[in-house]
Amino acid sequence: MIRTGEEYRESIRDGREIYMDGERVDDVTVHPMFKPLVDIRARIYDLQHDPDARNILTIEQDGETNAVGNALPLTRDDWWMKRRATDFVLEDAGGIVTRVGDETVGEMWSLYDGQDVLNQVDPQFARNIENHIYKVLRQDPFHVSANTDPKGDRSKAPKDQDPDMLLHVSGETDAGIIVRGAKFETAAAYANQAFTKPTIANWANEELSDYAVGFICDLGSPGLKFICRSGFSGARGDARDYPLANRLDEVDTLLIFDNVLVPWENVLFYRHTKAATFIRATLHRYSAFAFVQRTLKQADMMIGAALFNARQTGLEKQPAVQEKLAQIAVWREGINAHLTAAVALAERSPANLLMPNQSLLYTGRVHAISNLPSMMHLARELCGGQICVTPSTATFEAPETGPWMEKYYTINENWVAEDRRKLLAFARDLLNSDYAGHRLTFQLFAQSPPFAHLAAVYRNFGWDGPLNFVKDAAGLSDKVLTGVRPMRGDSAVAQKFAHEAGTGTPARPGQE
Numbered sequence: 256m257i258r259t260g261e262e263y264r265e266s267i268r269d270g271r272e273i274y275m276d277g278e279r280v281d282d283v284t285v286h287p288m289f290k291p292l293v294d295i296r297a298r299i300y301d302l303q304h305d306p307d308a309r310n311i312l313t314i315e316q317d318g319e320t321n322a323v324g325n326a327l328p329l330t331r332d333d334w335w336m337k338r339r340a341t342d343f344v345l346e347d348a349g350g351i352v353t354r355v356g357d358e359t360v361g362e363m364w365s366l367y368d369g370q371d372v373l374n375q376v377d378p379q380f381a382r383n384i385e386n387h388i389y390k391v392l393r394q395d396p397f398h399v400s401a402n403t404d405p406k407g408d409r410s411k412a413p414k415d416q417d418p419d420m421l422l423h424v425s426g427e428t429d430a431g432i433i434v435r436g437a438k439f440e441t442a443a444a445y446a447n448q449a450f451t452k453p454t455i456a457n458w459a460n461e462e463l464s465d466y467a468v469g470f471i472c473d474l475g476s477p478g479l480k481f482i483c484r485s486g487f488s489g490a491r492g493d494a495r496d497y498p499l500a501n502r503l504d505e506v507d508t509l510l511i512f513d514n515v516l517v518p519w520e521n522v523l524f525y526r527h528t529k530a531a532t533f534i535r536a537t538l539h540r541y542s543a544f545a546f547v548q549r550t551l552k553q554a555d556m557m558i559g560a561a562l563f564n565a566r567q568t569g570l571e572k573q574p575a576v577q578e579k580l581a582q583i584a585v586w587r588e589g590i591n592a593h594l595t596a597a598v599a600l601a602e603r604s605p606a607n608l609l610m611p612n613q614s615l616l617y618t619g620r621v622h623a624i625s626n627l628p629s630m631m632h633l634a635r636e637l638c639g640g641q642i643c644v645t646p647s648t649a650t651f652e653a654p655e656t657g658p659w660m661e662k663y664y665t666i667n668e669n670w671v672a673e674d675r676r677k678l679l680a681f682a683r684d685l686l687n688s689d690y691a692g693h694r695l696t697f698q699l700f701a702q703s704p705p706f707a708h709l710a711a712v713y714r715n716f717g718w719d720g721p722l723n724f725v726k727d728a729a730g731l732s733d734k735v736l737t738g739v740r741p742m743r744g745d746s747a748v749a750q751k752f753a754h755e756a757g758t759g760t761p762a763r764p765g766q767e
Contacts, residue, residue: 399449
């Protein structure tokens with residue numbers, strides 16, 4: 256069932272131990288560094304009740320109203336609804352918010368797909384996963400995830416250094432497991448729960464490890480400490496000079512687990528290194544879609560800022576300018592094409608959910624993220640040097656300097672000084688500020704590093720299609736295909752499989 260914004264705010268006023276710049280935060284809902292994102296997340300909850308938005312953001316399932324982002328994907332229409340809902344939220348927020356829940360809940364669906372592996376450890380763990388999937392639907396929590404540990408010296412095994420450098424189980428009780436260590440986690444300070452999972456450690460040939468653990472962490476649990484990086488909101492003075500940083504900064508946290516009790520019903524896998532490795536390999540099976548879609552919206556923001564800048568100064572008709580705009584548009588449409596095709600050729604998952612075509616989704620992610628830095632620089636070129644030399648809002652408003660700003664920043668009756676100042680401030684914060692650099696680097700954390708992107712493509716691309724084609728064209732014997740998987744990719748077989756995957760509405764997990 257969907258919550259309201261005030262119910263969400265009240266749920267995170269639980270006395271958690273939060274620190275910002277070394278000082279204890281008494282109420283995360285009103286602290287200036289956290290309040291902008293708390294307000295955005297609360298607004299998403301309230302929009303689910305708004306008559307003009309609820310048909311976009313909610314869905315009726317099994318007699319209940321659920322958030323579209325949390326709903327299990329069973330058909331292509333489910334994915335189109337998720338894409339429309341994400342666009343709606345980002346457009347309402349006026350920018351990119353990455354950690355608001357829809358992008359991380361898909362990691363739970365990947366776990367559900369891995370039940371056979373997890374059953375090798377303990378069948379109860381698979382039941383816990385199903386219970387938590389439906390808990391997310393019923394309670395509508397703000398759900399995030401915890402991925403990266405401090406790690407320490409990576410040349411050493413965890414047991415050969417401070418064991419807390421990687422999150423691990425330090426004990427067991429009848430009530431649950433006791434965990435120690437730390438995780439870097441975006442939005443943890445103002446979220447309700449986190450899927451906490453292992454970083455792949457140097458396990459060698461170990462079958463069991465106290466570091467191979469995954470669980471749902473109640474972020475109000477005793478023993479948790481939230482040590483947050485400095486926020487951008489309010490840190491650079493007038494919000495009109497940095498309109499994105501002051502509204503959309505999602506604060507990252509070093510989440511300390513100081514002997515935290517995790518109840519057995521929240522444990523999703525434990526000790527089995529094979530299960531942990533499997534989960535890491537399939538973690539982004541669904542959630543990559545939401546991340547790549549956000550890069551698509553970032554491309555739209557870059558195109559809009561660059562094109563407005565070219566038009567206001569009359570440069571849009573120059574071939575060199577059109578060429579650069581077209582390059583960004585090609586990048587943008589490449590992302591759009593991969594997302595669209597990933598749904599059009601969607602595949603059935605092991606748990607009978609509908610997952611985006613894996614090869615197309617992961618290839619689209621590589622296209623989106625590997626080209627992002629160069630596309631940002633193209634947008635900078637199109638905006639020109641003024642995004643780094645334009646004075647502050649105070650300069651435009653001061654009686655001594657304001658008239659000069661009005662004179663030199665007004666172009667014509669359509670582009671007056673105030674609109675130009677707003678556009679240049681927006682472009683600077685999107686492309687050139689501390690916040691812009693943070694957002695670019697954040698991709699290495701939020702979506703994993705480039706080598707992992709390419710590894711996902713390698714695991715999911717249909718290598719058999721090209722091999723079969725060359726075998727037949729070169730007249731090779733069938734022996735050369737030993738070990739080749741069934742055909743995937745854009746083959747006729749894959750298209751037939753994808754078509755069949757989208758027909759009908761299979762039973763939801765737990766139903767016959």
